[in-house]
Amino acid sequence: MDNLFTYIANIDILLPPSIYIEKILQVLCDKLGYSFSSVIEVDEQGMGWMIASYNLPANYPHDVNQKAPVLSSPSGEAISTGHIVVVNNPSQEPRLAAWYDMINQYNIKTIIWVPLISNGTAFGTYVLYDTRLRNTPQEELNVLKQISVMISIAIYSNNYLDQLNQKTSELEKEITRRKQIEITLREKESFLAGVIESIQDGLCVIDSDFNIIRANTTVERWNFQQRPLAGKKCYQAFKGRTEICDRCPAYDTLTTGTSSYVLVTMKDPGGDIVGWKEIYSFPLVLKKLDKIEGVILYVRDVTEKLKTEQEMARLEKFNLIGAMAAGIGHEIRNPMTTVRGFLQLLREKKECAQYGGYYNLMIEELDRANNIISTFLSLAKDKPKNLQIQSLNAIIESIYPLLLADATVSDLNITLELNNIPDLYLDPEEIRQLILNLVRNGLDAMSPGGTLTIKTYADRGEVILAVRDEGSGISPEILGKLGTPFFTTKDNGTGLGLAICYSIADRHNAELQIETGPGGSTFSARFKLNSE
Incomplete structure (x- = not known):
């Protein structure tokens, strides 16, 4: 018997439980002389x-219920009592009547049912068949009972393994499902990121x-000194403030739950306005909670x-003034000429000499x-053009x-920086007037000793005429009104000089x-090249 357990001990316990049990049955049959064996589990x-x-x-038959219910056979007795049942001459056992043909076919003389017990309850049997009539001593029955424990453990291990495999399979399916969800989310995130970055x-x-949860490349570029922006307060990253900005559209949206809008100015370090930005804010709502979780800002x-709109408004004023000039200019000059003639005539009379x-x-x-x-008539939009191929440098x-x-009278200097430039289609008289107006404005802006520079050069398909003075600059309030007819900062100015310059530039497509x-x-x- 000791050799029996030695052989069983040599069976690899890491084998799958079903194979491990078959190996145990093989050792029992080979070493104890049984013909064949099986293990039956009952639910x-x-x-x-x-x-x-x-x-x-x-x-x-592998389905033991195919012949007769298990519990009505000696197997049921072993299960219900928890004791080993030995039947000699099974062909005479009434409870095995359904199995007589099979028993006689294989000349089975002895059948032993050994209960399989777990937690004090039998859940099945293992069966030993012998073609010889056996006298089973108590020592052997004790061994069979010990081996029952090994088989029971293996069966439960097999059940646990099945459950583990099932759980593993379910886990693998869940992992696969989550991976697919993750792939889908990544694809959606990639698509969303592509859309956001394309704006x-x-x-x-x-x-x-x-x-800040997220910002696209444009916002990162505008605020490159604060990168990365994610995680920072918007008012700190965008405005360098320690508290919420005044007229904050995000605050309005979070407070009211509705979209908001504001137009903000951009200023340089000196405080001068250099541009404008529109900011639209929209509530970020989680549908499941129906709650505002944040704000989407579109800037x-x-x-x-706005500069184009201002320019269009200015040009519209010019067009209106030009139309007025063309329509009423001559009608006003005619009676004025008549009045002037009569005044000259009266001045010559003796009685009016005083x-x-x-x-x-x-x-x-x-x-x-x-x-x-x-001068007013020169603003007329329909003024005839006299464009000829001219050298801008030669006109200057x-x-x-x-x-x-003019400069010398005011103790000022003028320098020329005329570079090699191509000829242009120009009206010489109008270009002279343009230059005179720009230069005289520049001279008026400087104190004695200053220098005014007239420069020409070519740049990216354009010819540039630049007049640079050394004055104190133009305030933002005045800058926005420059070129408006009759607006002037000079005591004796008409406010038409710069307006005429704009009109001349417009007629030259400049x-x-x-x-x-x-x-x-x-x-x-x-001036654009090849523009006529």
């Missing part, structure tokens, strides 16, 4: 099925505590848009008004002596730009 309803066997005939305007998401730089000074003053004022009207050089004389600061101002006329 709570008394249904039995074979879970392992050794050397069992091929036609032996050229600024897009930013903040939570209800004003912490658009509208500097160029009022000569008054007549002269009225004639001078009429001449001044006539000069203003002549032709009037340079006149400009230099753009007039202004750059100003504490060190002076630069007025640049940008």
Whole structure:
């Protein structure tokens, strides 16, 4: 018997439980002389099925209930009593009547049912069949009972393994499902990120505590010194503040639950306005909770848009004034000419000689008004063009002596920086007037000793005429009104000089730009090449 356990001990316990049980049955049959063996498990309803066997005939039914209910056989006695049942001459056992054919076919003389017990309850048996009539001593029965424990443990291990495999399978399915969800989420995140990054305007998401959750590349670029932005307070990252900004659209949205809008100015370190941004805020609502969790901010730089609108408004004023000038200019000059003629006539009469000074003053004022009207007429949109291929440098050089004389009177200097530039389609008279107006404005802006620079150069398909003074710059309040007809900061100005410059530039398909600061101002006329 000791050798029996030695052989069993040599069986690899890491084998699958069903194979491990078959190995035990094989040792029992080989070492104790049984012909074949099987293991039957019974459920709570008394249904039995074979879970392992050794050397069992091929036609032996594996469904033990196929012949007769398990509990009505000696197997049921072993299960109900918890004791080993030995039947010699089983062909004479009434409880095995359903199995007589099988018993006689294989000449089975002895059958032993050994109960399988767990937690004090039998859940099945293992069965030993012998073609010899056996006299089973108590020592052998004790051994069979010990082996029952090994088989019971193996069966429960097998059950646990089945449950583990089932749980593992379920876990693998769950992992697969979660991985698929993760892939789907990554794809959606990638798609959403692509959409967000493709937006050229600024897009930013903040939570209800004003912490930045996400910002697209445009916002990161605008606030590159604060990167990364995620996790920072929006008012700290965007404005360098320690508290919520005034007129904060995000605060309005979080408070009211509705979208909000604000137009904010952008300023340089000196406090001057350099642009504008529109900020739209929309509530970020979680559908499940129906609660606002944050705010989506959409930011658009509208500097160029507003500048274009201002330019369009200015041009519209020019068009209106030009139309007025063309329509009523001559009608006003005609009666003025008549009045001037009669004043000259009266001035020559002896009886009016004592009022000569008054007549002269009225004639001078009429001449001044006539000069203003002549200038006003130059704003007319439908003024005929006289464009010819001209050298801009040559036009500047032709009037340079006149400009230099004006500068010398005021103890100022003028320098020329004329670079090699292509010829343009120009109206020489209008370009002279443009240069004269820009230069005289620059001279008026400087103190004695200053230098005004006239520069020409080519840049990216354009020819630039730049007039730079060394004045004190133009304040933002005045800058926005420059070019408006009849707006002037000079005591004796008409407010038409710069307006005429804009009109001339427009007729030459050119753009007039202004750059100003504490060190002076630069007025640049940008002419497009091959523009007629």
